[in-house]
Amino acid sequence: MPVTRGFSGRPRRGRPDRLPPGQYDTGRDWPVLTAEVAPVVDPARWSLTVDGEVERSTTWSWEELHALPGSTYDGDIHCVTTWSMLETSFTGVSVDVLLDAAGPTASATHVMAHATTGYTTNLPLADLRGGRAWVVWEHEGRPLPAEHGGPVRLLVPHLYFWKSAKWVTRLELMDRDRPGFWEANGYHDRGDPWLEQRYQGDP
């Protein structure tokens, strides 16, 4: 592709290794991007279910989830709309704990994350394993705001942030891949920011 006449760009920041290609550092500004009306989710009535291709379909209430061993992610997040937020933190529970409780069957390969709104996003099961995914309710020590998916959202920070479903309520294990909401609308099935897997057809 050609160089753009007259474009030099912002001064390169000190940590270009932290930014995937095509991303910029949003600083402490966290843009809100949602395809739907932010719901009011009452923790007292909310629950999280892991089902589908599992040995034991399991549901946790808000209190039961908080009683599990906690886990914090310290690191970066990357949105497909090109902002990245560096050195942020989220606290909740590791998805490994939930999957271990439910016991994926041998045929489980993918997961559909469902939100209370009906929003869905698909992920390879392997991307939710190995301490790389969380269900979180705190951001930088405070309750997760509703517009950012509060009271509770999925967090898969090594993939573009649309995979981190806001207002998550169900992880459905599947024996094959199936497109979620944005994926059916042209976005990538995996969404690795370092490979720039933004849209269907990207490598």
Next chain:
Amino acid sequence: MSTASTAAAPVGRWTTGRAVEVVHEGTALLRVRLEVADRVDHLPGQHYVVRLRADDGYTAQRSYSVASDPGDPLLELLVEHLPGGEVSGFLHEVLEVGDVLELRGPIGGWFTWGGAGDLVPAVCVVGGTGVVPAVAMLRHARRLGVSDRLRVVAVGRTRAALPYAEELGAAGALVALTRENLTGADGSVRVAAPPYVDEVRDLVEGVDRAYVCGSAGFASFATRLLGEAGMRATGIRVEQFGASG
């Protein structure tokens, strides 16, 4: 929300576009009309990514909604000059007719109207540069002779700050200015205020779908307004933009 659009929306790969018209509208708005190589026709509501490339390989890219009708031989994008905006600043200050930009699009299959079998009665409540997809929808509806199926509420601070204000007014949109009074063609004056529920209720009547586009603050206002006017939440599609200069 749980169902995908009826037909798959068109998707375009990376290509290039040559600026044919570069029109400054006041100090903050820029209309760019491009001749796009191997263009894939879009649906109203879809967007394009513009990518700038420095000679050391550094790139910056941002998304812009399409203002043009798919039947337009050129692709029209509206660019607001954001403070410190890396891409918008370049486009405003440097771009000239004849320059070539990297483009990717069309993109987006959710915030669209007018695909095959999808010309449903709809209302748009849009604010600031969020009016752009509604402009594409209005132009599309006019060309197809179905303008009666689309109702638009366009909200801006002032007439000068509202993109396409004249075109929106001429197309019958309800224009609501929040910082100055607006005198209508018939001499009536609408006092500066956000749109009222009473102004919107009739527009929601018999409508299956609503489109909300604007800043995060505007989007929450507009979805609340639509709800109070009787629109069911599941029929509302939202496109928000945050700071992404």
